[in-house]
Amino acid sequence: MLANICTGAIKGIDGFAVSVEVDIAPGMPTFSVVGLPDVEVRESKERVVAAVRNSGFDFPLKRITVNLSPAELRKSGTHFDLPIALGILAASNQLSPQATEKLKELLALGELALDGSLRPCAGVLPMLISCQKLGKTAVIPPQNVLEGQVSSAPFITPHTLKELADYLEGKTDISSLQINYIPQTEAEPETELDFSDVKGQALAKRALEIAAAGGHNVLMIGLPGTGKSMLAKRFPGILPPLTQEEALEITKIYSICNLMGKSKLLTRRPFRDPHHTISDVALIGGGSNPRPGEVSLAHNGVLFLDEFAEFSRSSLEVLREPLENGQVTISRAKETVSYPARFTLVAAMNPCPCGNLGNPLKPCTCTPMQINRYKSRISGPLLDRIDLTVNLNPVKYTDWNKHSEGETSAQIRARVLKAREIQRKRFAGTNTTANAFMNAKQLKEFCPLPAGADAILEAAMRKFGLSARSLDKILKTARTIADLEGVAHIQTKHLVEVMQYRPLDRKGVADV
Amino acid sequence: MNTSISAAERLARIQLNAFLYFRADWLERLIEIFGSAQEILRQDARTLSQEANINPDTAAKLLQAALAVNPQEEWDKTSALGGHIYIPEDDEYPQSLRNCKEAPVAIYVLGHLPADERACVAVVGTRKITPYGRRVTRKLAEELAQCGVTVVSGLARGIDSEAHAACVRLKKPTIAVIGTGIGRCYPAENRSLEKALLEHGGAVVSELPFNSPPNAFHFPRRNRIIAALSQPVVVVEGEIKSGALITAKLALEMGKDVLAVPGPIDSPQSGGPNSLVKQGAGVVTAVADILDYIPQASRFGLDLRFFEHATQAPDKPLEELSPREQQVMQIVGTGMCSLDQIAETLGSDVPETAGLLFELEVKGFLSCENGLYSKNKF
The missing domain is CATH 3.40.50.450 (Rossmann fold)
Known part of the structure; x- marks a missing residue:
């Protein structure tokens, strides 16, 4: 007998429909799965055998062949357990004809426990979204109910294989398999981290505001304990809220990585802060069975790299592609997948290996050579993708003590939203989303040099040794500052402010 | 250049100079014993140490260092750069260096x-x-x-x-x-x-x-x-x-x-x-x-x-600055100040302070290192 069950699989961050064909023929008892299954799919055989038996059915002692079609695409994930089990039940005539008919209208996803109960699995949301056009009712594990609700596809959530079989046989009503889960309607508690917690550091706060408004990347250089991490953690709080599409994109990525937790649609911008010992693959994504890396988990959000100079050189270099293109393409001999990775990079590092360079209270014990080596770990091409750099200096006790109330995140965010709105209108109908991503043509159109700017830029080049290469970045950043102020054209004072955020462009002192 | 010394002798001196601790007064003594620098180079380490009563180790190292150098090549390369090699007998060799106890036997000079x-x-x-x-x-x-x-x-x-x-x-x-x-x-x-x-x-x-x-x-x-x-x-x-x-x-x-x-x-x-x-x-x-x-x-x-007056008068007159800029100079004083500190004492925001600091830096009153501003002059 032959049975055909519909299910899904994942490629990149999208799903595709897979049909599970089960053939049971007389012969020596064997059970084989073909159609490029990964290890976890092959292992599903053992779970299926136990789950079928423990649900009160017989496991046929015949020659069983399972084919996953399309056969040329690699399939991974544990959600093939349920469709394979259903296929075996149907092919061995343990289900009535009308139950088999009903089965054709289902899209089955779910991992089976040995006792026949359904367990949660990864990637449910993208598979549901991609298979929606098939018009089938999805069967998903109860724990994945939130993803079902996000997808808006019809679905049922049986607890066990037996419960599902009873429903197919018409013994129970569909309503028993539908969880009327009412998600918490109140918004997620606002993040408790607020910019007003950070004392002093007006320059760094201003730089982060500009970064949030224009999508620029930021590098903070400062002594240990000056508030670099504190500021970075508060950065997502001043970013504009996620749009519906953005939220769906990142929810799909989190679904694939099985990181959904208890949330429904992710409504907060992700904040990822990998440790500096992270491997290249964990950072960028990949592996023989490609998975999204930290850069994709930070998609539409913030990637915070603390101790920037301590990351391995190769990890930092692989960041260049996502910073440039907003996505990561992973090529393997068998397949090529792309993961979105448009994030704002917030990096933090010490001024020197011992951390005391420029500290008025403690002497730096590094040799000039060590400092040079430390700084040169951040390559030029990478620095070219960072528009704003700020030095953070220790906050004096007097500063810490007085005027405790700085601006709140809400106040800063209001200004950021206004600037973003201006940019939305400016770039309407193009792919550009923010000033930081302007191309050469847009730069020319939207960033004309103000009168009198030549003198300033000339002075800056002479005094600070700014290169012509950094000029573009200066203009982009100045554009954002002008947007924050709500003025139509870049003014000289905006350019002058940007000079504050380019300390690394300054040439060495002994240069003549 | 002193022409009383032959080119070959000059080259021998350059060779001896390759031993870092060799000094003009040693050379004088050795020349008294052996007659010339060329002659010194022809000795083996043992004769050198016995005749001149120097440590055998030092003698060996001196010869080793000297023989490792090709003096003609040194001379040619230096000339190619437009430089000169002077020995104490040359007029160009600085008198003050000649007086020094450990004067080098040869110096390479560019310019x-x-x-x-x-x-x-x-x-x-x-x-x-x-x-x-x-x-x-x-x-x-x-x-x-x-x-x-x-x-x-x-x-x-x-x-x-x-x-x-x-x-x-x-x-x-x-x-x-x-x-x-x-x-x-x-x-x-x-x-x-x-x-x-x-x-x-x-x-x-x-x-x-x-x-x-x-x-x-x-x-x-x-x-x-x-x-x-x-x-x-x-x-x-x-x-x-x-x-x-x-x-x-x-x-x-x-x-x-x-x-x-x-x-x-x-x-x-x-x-x-x-x-x-x-x-x-x-x-x-x-x-x-x-x-x-x-x-x-x-x-x-x-x-x-x-x-005569340099000690009192600052050579950058503060008068030419705007009142606001003068205020900044006062705040910076003789210490090192971050932009945050200046902005706060000034009661100003980041953009305005950034503008003032840029002006002062371009005019040469202040300089910035690691985000800290300090005065260029007293």
């Missing part, structure tokens, strides 16, 4: 050494420069150069580079005594400074063979040449154990005056000069303090008048 009677002052100090050290070095070196004094230093990072760069900016000559062969530049980032220094009539001096690498033990040796060429020696900044203090010690042994720029008592970089002051070194608070120590014979032609 032009000043005449013997010219006033030369060494300005030396740490590689780990502080903004204070930078400010002081720049001021002192500039004023010395304007006076007509040649500044001598070591082309290292920090104080040395700052001192040379100040002279180069004024297009005045300055002498760099380096710790590598003249065929190399160390640190590499000073290559452009070295080039500019030669363009403006300065000189690069080394006693080491043409391609010698920057070995750590070369630098204390080169310090004795800095000390020998100069009078007085000014130590701006340096830790208690530092090359700058070695230079000071060598200078004292040669009977030179050592002056120190006092600094904050809690700054490690001022530990050296402060301890020199404690031991009785002259204190430098203005360039006039240095000029006082220049020997009478060298004072001719110096523009001493230039500094």
Whole structure:
């Protein structure tokens, strides 16, 4: 007998429909799965055998062949357990004809426990979204109910294989398999981290505001304990809220990585802060069975790299592609997948290996050579993708003590939203989303040099040794500052402010 | 160049010079025994040590170092760079160096050494420069150069580079005594400074063979040449154990005056000069303090008048600044201030403060390092 069950699989961050064909023929008892299954799919055989038996059915002692079609695409994930089990039940005539008919209208996803109960699995949301056009009712594990609700596809959530079989046989009503889960309607508690917690550091706060408004990347250089991490953690709080599409994109990525937790649609911008010992693959994504890396988990959000100079050189270099293109393409001999990775990079590092360079209270014990080596770990091409750099200096006790109330995140965010709105209108109908991503043509159109700017830029080049290469970045950043102020054209004072955020462009002192 | 010495003898001297610890007074003694430098090179280590009564190890090392060098090649390479190799018998060899106890047997020179009677002052100090050290070095070196004094230093990072760069900016000559062969530049980032220094009539001096690498033990040796060429020696900044203090010690042994720029008592970089002051070194608070120590014979032609009022009047008049800019200068005072501190004391926001600081920096009143602003001048 032959049975055909519909299910899904994942490629990149999208799903595709897979049909599970089960053939049971007389012969020596064997059970084989073909159609490029990964290890976890092959292992599903053992779970299926136990789950079928423990649900009160017989496991046929015949020659069983399972084919996953399309056969040329690699399939991974544990959600093939349920469709394979259903296929075996149907092919061995343990289900009535009308139950088999009903089965054709289902899209089955779910991992089976040995006792026949359904367990949660990864990637449910993208598979549901991609298979929606098939018009089938999805069967998903109860724990994945939130993803079902996000997808808006019809679905049922049986607890066990037996419960599902009873429903197919018409013994129970569909309503028993539908969880009327009412998600918490109140918004997620606002993040408790607020910019007003950070004392002093007006320059760094201003730089982060500009970064949030224009999508620029930021590098903070400062002594240990000056508030670099504190500021970075508060950065997502001043970013504009996620749009519906953005939220769906990142929810799909989190679904694939099985990181959904208890949330429904992710409504907060992700904040990822990998440790500096992270491997290249964990950072960028990949592996023989490609998975999204930290850069994709930070998609539409913030990637915070603390101790920037301590990351391995190769990890930092692989960041260049996502910073440039907003996505990561992973090529393997068998397949090529792309993961979105448009994030704002917030990096933090010490001024020197011992951390005391420029500290008025403690002497730096590094040799000039060590400092040079430390700084040169951040390559030029990478620095070219960072528009704003700020030095953070220790906050004096007097500063810490007085005027405790700085601006709140809400106040800063209001200004950021206004600037973003201006940019939305400016770039309407193009792919550009923010000033930081302007191309050469847009730069020319939207960033004309103000009168009198030549003198300033000339002075800056002479005094600070700014290169012509950094000029573009200066203009982009100045554009954002002008947007924050709500003025139509870049003014000289905006350019002058940007000079504050380019300390690394300054040439060495002994240069003549 | 002294023509009484044959080319072959000159080359032999250059060969002997390759042994780092070889000195002119040894050569004199050896020549008394063997007759000429060429003859010395023909000896084996044992004869050398027995006849001249020197340590057999030293004799072996001397010959080994000397025979490892191809003097003709040294000569050709130096000439190709436009340089010269002088021996003490040459008129071009500085008199002050000839008087030194451990005078090198040969020196490699790029550019032009000043005449013997010219006033030369060494300005030396740490590689780990502080903004204070930078400010002081720049001021002192500039004023010395304007006076007509040649500044001598070591082309290292920090104080040395700052001192040379100040002279180069004024297009005045300055002498760099380096710790590598003249065929190399160390640190590499000073290559452009070295080039500019030669363009403006300065000189690069080394006693080491043409391609010698920057070995750590070369630098204390080169310090004795800095000390020998100069009078007085000014130590701006340096830790208690530092090359700058070695230079000071060598200078004292040669009977030179050592002056120190006092600094904050809690700054490690001022530990050296402060301890020199404690031991009785002259204190430098203005360039006039240095000029006082220049020997009478060298004072001719110096523009001493230039500094009659220099100690009081700041050379950048604050009056030309706007009231707001003057306020910033007041806030910065003599310390180091971050933009945040300035903005807060000023009661201003980041954009306005950034504008003021940019103006002041471009006009040359302030400079910024690691996000901290300090005054360029007292």
